[in-house]
Amino acid sequence: xPAYDRNNIFARILRGELPSKKVYEDEFVLAFHDIYPKASxxxxxxxxxxxxxxxxxxxxxxxxxxxxxxxxxxxxAKDLGVEDGYRIASHVGAKGGQIVFHFHVHIIGGNxx
Numbered sequence: 001x002p003a004y005d006r007n008n009i010f011a012r013i014l015r016g017e018l019p020s021k022k023v024y025e026d027e028f029v030l031a032f033h034d035i036y037p038k039a040s041x042x043x044x045x046x047x048x049x050x051x052x053x054x055x056x057x058x059x060x061x062x063x064x065x066x067x068x069x070x071x072x073x074x075x076x077a078k079d080l081g082v083e084d085g086y087r088i089a090s091h092v093g094a095k096g097g098q099i100v101f102h103f104h105v106h107i108i109g110g111n112x113x
Contacts, residue, residue, distance in 0.1 A: 028068030082109030
């Protein structure tokens with residue numbers, strides 16, 4: 001797994017250097033609409049910390065960050081109106097299709113686009 005790159009696009013969004021269409025933010029996460037949506041609801045949720053992948057996040061983040069992250073994912077799905085059916089996806093590593101090496105999950109629900 002590559003080292004965390006502080007200039008990756010999500011790190012820049014977190015610092016306010018790049019715009020995003022924000023859906024939700026708290027002390028643990030920032031959530032925003034995916035610029036290439038695969039369904040009518042397609043939101044990215046990123047932790048406010050330097051984690052490369054779910055593997056890095058689950059082994060390095062403090063317990064309150066992990067709990068806060070997953071609670072936020074569930075809240076966001078409910079707020080988006082897809083709590084009765086949605087997918088959560090996270091790619092791990094280049095071989096797993098990960099493009100941005102900042103841990104994130106996709107919340108995907110509603111009709112496919």
